[in-house]
Amino acid sequence: MNFDQLLERRYSCRSYTETPLSEAEIKELIAAANCAPVGSARYMDLHLTVVQDKELLMKLTEALFIRVEQKKKEMEAIVETVESQKAAPMPRDPYYGAPVMIFISHKKQDLQPGIEWCNVMNVAMFIHLKATEMGLGSCFAWGVLESERMFPEYSHNELLNLPEGFEPLIGILVGHPKEEGKRRNLPVDRLGINYLP
Ligand SMILES: Cc1cc2nc3c(=O)[nH]c(=O)nc-3n(C[C@H](O)[C@H](O)[C@H](O)COP(=O)(O)O)c2cc1C
Secondary structure (H helix, E strand, O other): OOHHHHHHOOOOOOOOOOOOOHHHHHHHHHHHHOOOOHHHHHHHHHEEEEOHHHHHHOOOOOHHHHHHHOOHHHHHHOOOHHHHOOOOOOOOOOOOEEEEEEEEEEOOOOOOHHHHHHHHHHHHHHHHHHHHHHHOOOEEHHHHHHHHHHOHHHHOOOOOOOOOEEEEEEEEEEEOOOOOOOOOOOOOOOOOOOOOO
């Protein structure tokens, strides 16, 4: 699969079969994650947690459901300009039935403000693209952790058993898609742009 074919196949998968990922598949995804570029090559500041325990995952959604109740309007406002997302109801399972969620955590730091977000996203993106190449579905999972940041009193992140000083910033769901994703036409003008001479 060349890069353009990968782009045509990539999408956020929101419906998975119950088939678990094999150990070999998980290993391949983790190997791709390890190839991601990280600022100043500080790979020691990143940590992955592979979770397959659905009960544990559901415990981590408490803050999300509190947020849905308390901040419904604000959450709707985030997607109100996006036609395809407008009618999407809040799913009862924000993991969409995916058999695996990989949390990407970063050591807290203020030496390079903000670099932790870029680093975790690079790692997540490499997993996303590798999953696409492997014919798997995947989707970034931001809402669960963002809600915990908003309502820390409902956070259960201690369940992730992270090394001291690390916090989970983003997750990525991976699994076997219920339906095969269609090849997409590649957009070329969705982003604002200006050219300087
Ligand atoms: C930083 C980031 C966070 C995201 N968080 C979520 C999420 O929590 N739940 C979800 O269903 N999709 C999430 N997405 C997926 C986006 O909604 C999706 O990429 C966008 O709608 C474009 O659709 P596509 O990926 O299928 O092209 C996230 C994407 C990014 C880049």
